[in-house]
Amino acid sequence: MTQKAFHHALKVDNDLCYGCTHCMTVCPTEAIRVRNGKAIIYEHKCIDCGMCFKVCPVQAIKVEQDDFSTIFNYKHRVALYPSTLPGQFDSEFSIKQIIACLHELGFTDVFEVEHGADFLVDDVKEYMKEHSDTKPLISSFCPAIVRLIQVKFPSLVQNIITRKPPLDVSALYYRKKLEDQGVDPKDIGIFYITPCAAKIAAVKSPVGEEHSSVDGVINIDLIYNRVLLLLKNHTPLDTEKIEEPTLRHTSIRWSLTNGEADRFDGRCLAIDEVHNAIDFLERLETDQITNVDFVEIRACDESCAGGILNVSNRFITVERMKKRARRHKEFLTQNPVQNPLLEYSDYLKEKCRVIEIEPRSMMKMDEDTNIALNKLEKAQKMLSYLPGIDCGVCGAPTCQALSEDIVQKNARLTDCVFMRSQMEDTGSLTHIKSIQIMKDIWGDYSINKVEEDLDNDK
Amino acid sequence: MQFEYKIQGGDFANAGTASSNVKKVLKQINVDAKIIKRIVVALYEAEINVCAHAFLGKVMVNITPEKIEIDVIDKGPGIQNIDLAMEEGFSTASPAVREMGFGAGMGLPNIKRNTDEMQIESEVNKGTSLRFVNYLISSI
Numbered sequence: 101m102t103q104k105a106f107h108h109a110l111k112v113d114n115d116l117c118y119g120c121t122h123c124m125t126v127c128p129t130e131a132i133r134v135r136n137g138k139a140i141i142y143e144h145k146c147i148d149c150g151m152c153f154k155v156c157p158v159q160a161i162k163v164e165q166d167d168f169s170t171i172f173n174y175k176h177r178v179a180l181y182p183s184t185l186p187g188q189f190d191s192e193f194s195i196k197q198i199i200a201c202l203h204e205l206g207f208t209d210v211f212e213v214e215h216g217a218d219f220l221v222d223d224v225k226e227y228m229k230e231h232s233d234t235k236p237l238i239s240s241f242c243p244a245i246v247r248l249i250q251v252k253f254p255s256l257v258q259n260i261i262t263r264k265p266p267l268d269v270s271a272l273y274y275r276k277k278l279e280d281q282g283v284d285p286k287d288i289g290i291f292y293i294t295p296c297a298a299k300i301a302a303v304k305s306p307v308g309e310e311h312s313s314v315d316g317v318i319n320i321d322l323i324y325n326r327v328l329l330l331l332k333n334h335t336p337l338d339t340e341k342i343e344e345p346t347l348r349h350t351s352i353r354w355s356l357t358n359g360e361a362d363r364f365d366g367r368c369l370a371i372d373e374v375h376n377a378i379d380f381l382e383r384l385e386t387d388q389i390t391n392v393d394f395v396e397i398r399a400c401d402e403s404c405a406g407g408i409l410n411v412s413n414r415f416i417t418v419e420r421m422k423k424r425a426r427r428h429k430e431f432l433t434q435n436p437v438q439n440p441l442l443e444y445s446d447y448l449k450e451k452c453r454v455i456e457i458e459p460r461s462m463m464k465m466d467e468d469t470n471i472a473l474n475k476l477e478k479a480q481k482m483l484s485y486l487p488g489i490d491c492g493v494c495g496a497p498t499c500q501a502l503s504e505d506i507v508q509k510n511a512r513l514t515d516c517v518f519m520r521s522q523m524e525d526t527g528s529l530t531h532i533k534s535i536q537i538m539k540d541i542w543g544d545y546s547i548n549k550v551e552e553d554l555d556n557d558k
Numbered sequence: 559m560q561f562e563y564k565i566q567g568g569d570f571a572n573a574g575t576a577s578s579n580v581k582k583v584l585k586q587i588n589v590d591a592k593i594i595k596r597i598v599v600a601l602y603e604a605e606i607n608v609c610a611h612a613f614l615g616k617v618m619v620n621i622t623p624e625k626i627e628i629d630v631i632d633k634g635p636g637i638q639n640i641d642l643a644m645e646e647g648f649s650t651a652s653p654a655v656r657e658m659g660f661g662a663g664m665g666l667p668n669i670k671r672n673t674d675e676m677q678i679e680s681e682v683n684k685g686t687s688l689r690f691v692n693y694l695i696s697s698i
Contacts, residue, residue, distance in 0.1 A: 138684070254585075254591040255591035255594060255595045256594065257591075382581075385576065385595070385598070386578065386581065386598045386599065386602045387578050387598075387602065388574060459591060461585060461588070463585040463586050464588035465586050466586065466587075466588065467588055468588070468590065468622040469587050469588055469623045469694060469695075472586060472587035472588050473559060473587045473621065476559065476583065476587055477559055478559075
């Protein structure tokens with residue numbers, strides 16, 4: 101079976117990138133190299149976590165999104181916003197005002213994604229009962245983590261709960277609701293306002309399903325700017341007709357750390373931040389951690405409040421979301437409203453199943469074990485020549501990564517500056533050739549500016 | 559391809575180095591995930607055994623395209639009765655070891671269950687040699 105190419109939301113803007121290596125150093129799957137002075141992303145290793153985006157000093161990592169105007173291709177323009185969106189705004193602005201702003205921007209329908217969590221919490225409880233022999237069950241909520249498990253922990257793929265996350269559940273519900281009202285399916289455009297890159301990748305190239313139920317993705321920072329502009333300009337907003345969201349107060353916290361783990365029975369753990377996730381999954385894979393029933397794992401620190409596209413400080417966002425959940429609890433006690441999505445539970449039960457999730461290991465040196473072992477032995481030999489200080493001057497994040505790149509013919513031993521010095525010393529490499537290798541990795545510019553300065557000094 | 563690792567008796571905090579390195583190698587040479595799981599579970603268990611019972615140990619790993627052979631050799635009290643040690647639930651682990659969550663008497667049976675071949679030799683007051691083999695090509 102040929103695997104279709106995976107869509108990635110993160111791209112390098114070559115006009116801005118100057119090969120500073122910040123992204124290369126921070127990438128948790130060692131998916132970035134520098135060639136000709138620019139960062140390049142190895143697509144089979146990238147999990148769309150967005151760590152590179154966060155550290156880039158010149159905003160050269162771009163997060164692809166749909167053009168906002170595409171919403172007007174549809175008569176019914178549905179904004180699915182995550183609970184983290186209201187969490188971006190100071191509490192002086194009410195949820196009704198924020199929803200009114202989204203209408204003002206052109207959306208005909210506005211719905212909070214976490215309504216879907218109300219359905220999922222019961223559906224996943226059932227799933228846990230049916231799969232009580234699989235321990236632990238791993239949440240499918242964070243798409244970067246699903247991809248991380250696929251590429252780095254293939255033996256744990258079978259532990260991932262094969263249920264769609266709240267976003268898909270809410271999208272399925274909203275589409276069906278409009279269709280039931282007689283709306284032509286062609287006229288429905290469902291847009292997700294995303295706090296992260298991984299969700300974009302998941303919408304454009306969903307794991308374990310044919311098509312996503314979401315038509316487009318708009319980044320939360322863009323919406324934040326436009327909403328705040330309306331609020332700050334005191335744009336008259338019609339909040340009279342706007343209703344409070346009807347989701348359970350606990351679902352507002354779903355995308356925060358422990359948002360899922362707190363809602364299930366048994367021994368449930370919550371892990372956030374991608375390096376923590378890798379460390380935990382390593383231990384899980386060796387049975388060093390046992391007797392856990394459920395694990396919620398999110399790639400971002402403070403989960404979705406730390407989503408890379410968010411504007412507000414993640415700790416402030418967490419505090420706002422928790423406060424809102426408390427206020428919402430009081431609201432629900434005084435106004436017992438039913439989440440309309442739950443009326444579609446039977447329909448959603450059918451539709452929220454994910455087709456099997458496939459492992460796709462990025463670690464193998466070759467499909468053939470014989471050849472792979474051979475390559476690995478060569479790589480280890482290369483590694484024994486390298487200094488082991490992971491300086492990154494070769495354009496790879498670690499000496500080990502360079503040794504593997506050499507064996508895979510993506511790099512040469514002479515890419516190592518230490519090797520070159522030794523070879524120049526013994527006369528097996530000319531100085532001119534050595535400089536040329538430096539230029540191949542870091543671009544003409546990085547070397548030429550030094551040469552120009554030296555020329556000026558003369 | 560060969561590796562060797564040292565294990566210090568009582569150093570549970572650093573146990574697991576051999577199994578996590580072996581796991582990485584097996585992933586790199588494209589061994590089936592289920593087979594990898596069996597091997598690393600057995601090796602981690604063996605590492606913990608040395609930590610719990612012996613003074614000093616070493617792990618020697620030999621990987622070929624067909625199979626992985628692992629020798630875990632320790633200097634320590636040895637095993638009085640190997641047949642008894644192979645029974646699930648039997649343990650001579652000290653209360654201190656049990657407090658750390660180890661010593662449930664599942665070690666050797668668990669290793670046997672997760673390996674294709676296993677031999678164990680032990681001399682009281684000298685030490686124990688454990689050898690196990692897993693085939694890397696799925697029989698199914």
